[in-house]
Amino acid sequence: MIDEDVPIGEDELQAYVDERLEGRRRAAVEAHLGRHPEQRDRIAAERRHRAALRGQLQTKAAEPIPARLRIANIQAARRQKAARRGALAAAGVALFLVGAMAGWVAKEEAPSFALSSAPPATVAKGATAAFRTFVVEVAHPVEVGAAQEEHLLQWLSKRLGRKLAAPDLTAFGFRLIGGRLLPAGSGAAAQLMYEDGTGRRLTLYVRATEGTETAFRFRKDGDAATFAWIDQGFGFAVTAVASRDELLPIAEAVYEGLTPKG
């Protein structure tokens, strides 16, 4: 028997929507809704919306956890970051000492690591624009595919006026899919594109530019992250939809891969 005199609260209706009522209270709410069709329709709609929302989001929770969110990887990155902070502090001291000495010893020749801020930003901007244009390309992401890697690199090297190698990024899950030639100011730029197993893409962008040498510069433009630097008259940029910490080791590997050994 259901007691019709017990009033029903809105909080109980909400608990009913959330499937959190049991036994007598649930029966009382159902009886109440039976007597009030307009409330019954509202609560039925709210229950339907709740179920639909759960259904829509179900696939998201069923996805495998991406590598970058595995706790072990986050802990390793934290340790690395701490170590790098230490190294950077040491490097800062060294730079200061070298700079002080250079300034004291030879005034006429500027030290080669003098940091001018404009060129890397220009390179990063060009790289980001090219990234946005071609990374979303499904049919023609590259002009020349990785199957003709040798031809691709010869061609790009000739047009750039610099020997270009394609750094090996398989350690990060990225493999070369090809490249293309792009206009850049009065000259040319080369874009090499990489892709990982999930279809995520990364580009390496190279163009001739002024300046001799700079440190890595980080730039985030929307979701596209870029590390850019200048080395011996060329600007380099590594761009991907990634976090700074994720992209830095890749940029370091690219830098290593491009620097002629010996």
Next chain:
Amino acid sequence: MVDPPSLLEPLIPSLRRYAYALVREHAAADDLVQDTLERALSRWSSRRPDGDLRAWLFAILRNLHVGRHRQARRRGQAVAIDDAEPADPTADPGAMLEAHDVLAAVDQLPEEQKSLLLLVGVEDFSYDEAARILGLPVGTVMSRLSRARRRLRSILEKGPALLRRVK
């Protein structure tokens, strides 16, 4: 003491789901989860050992999101180029339309109402826990939940009506 990975990893799928429902962009949602986990690890020793780990993580994520949202509003929002909803081929078209409508409609709610519907309706937090995550008294949570559902219903009822007219 149990180590962080075995405690945290089982919670990642639901954190990703909440983050995605909040930001509606897969990579940005994972950034948010990653920042949440980093913050949780950096404050691991300061968490209350008797407190609920899951509620603590959701509160961190939500606070990060709210802080960022404020920044993004000042700077202007980035729009995802390629962020299609994953379609479920087994669902019938009518149900899918409504399912899609609900997520899109939830998106139109103020953040607090959106979070409330997600924490209670999807993540199955108790009303007490949801209140603590959002920093609200429990009584307020109940009345806001009711208001949020009412508002969601009115958004959805306007939507399909418009579709029918167009058809």
